[in-house]
Amino acid sequence: TRTSRPQRILKAVQKNATKGDPESVISAIDHYCRHKEWAMNVGDDKGLILDSVLTEVNPSTALELGTYCGYSTVRIARLLSPGSKLITVEFNPAFAAVARQIIAYAGLQDKITLVEGPSGDLIPKMKERFGIKSFDFVFLDHWKDRYEPDTKLLEDCGLLKKGTVLLADNVICPGTPEYLKYVRNSPRYESRYYKSNLEYSKVEDGLEKSVFLG
Numbered sequence: 001t002r003t004s005r006p007q008r009i010l011k012a013v014q015k016n017a018t019k020g021d022p023e024s025v026i027s028a029i030d031h032y033c034r035h036k037e038w039a040m041n042v043g044d045d046k047g048l049i050l051d052s053v054l055t056e057v058n059p060s061t062a063l064e065l066g067t068y069c070g071y072s073t074v075r076i077a078r079l080l081s082p083g084s085k086l087i088t089v090e091f092n093p094a095f096a097a098v099a100r101q102i103i104a105y106a107g108l109q110d111k112i113t114l115v116e117g118p119s120g121d122l123i124p125k126m127k128e129r130f131g132i133k134s135f136d137f138v139f140l141d142h143w144k145d146r147y148e149p150d151t152k153l154l155e156d157c158g159l160l161k162k163g164t165v166l167l168a169d170n171v172i173c174p175g176t177p178e179y180l181k182y183v184r185n186s187p188r189y190e191s192r193y194y195k196s197n198l199e200y201s202k203v204e205d206g207l208e209k210s211v212f213l214g
């Protein structure tokens, strides 16, 4: 196919959503990915859990690892209080290019900083580059094998504080066994599993919420 799947998702947003209306952007992506072609957005079922955790935390500074097309970026940013910021990290430049356009279409670009590159390289630069003291909320949705090392890196870089909430996607499908073992066995985290289903599917998946205890 001439276009990429992210480009087709962007086209569906431009065709079916209203500029400056994040809810319509979210609905347009969910409709396209449920009825036309599956894509690895957190989706509407797990998205409701993401929304509820976000509303509870009300973060001033949030981090997302794994932007893809910007679906969860828009989901998170639309719930942030005025003046709060979201940094989102994407390794794949083609994904980042589409995400920037979807974020702009939703009108949320002022709340979001999209950074391109490997999370392992960017996390140690967060303080110096973005003046971040620590994150109140982290959404892990990049690559299953990076969840545990990047969490340790966030700790070592002093980017987590007492009460920081980590929310991890795909802990069942495709599964992040090392990460689950780490956060569930560490005395420094209080963890809880939210059962749901894989985006746009009946397969089980879920989110793991882990509170850093300091």
Ligand SMILES: O=c1[nH]cnc2c(O)c(F)c(-c3ccc(F)cc3)c(-c3ccc(F)cc3)c12
Pocket: 040, 041, 042, 066, 141, 142, 143, 144, 169, 170, 173, 174, 198, 199
């Ligand atoms: O890699 C991911 N990052 C973030 N979120 C993801 C997500 O929400 C997913 F549902 C999947 C998924 C799960 C099941 C499946 F069949 C296909 C893709 C993946 C994923 C897993 C393995 C790959 F080789 C490629 C993509 C991801």
Ligand SMILES: [Mg+2]
Pocket: 040, 041, 042, 141, 169, 170
């Ligand atoms: Mg995911």
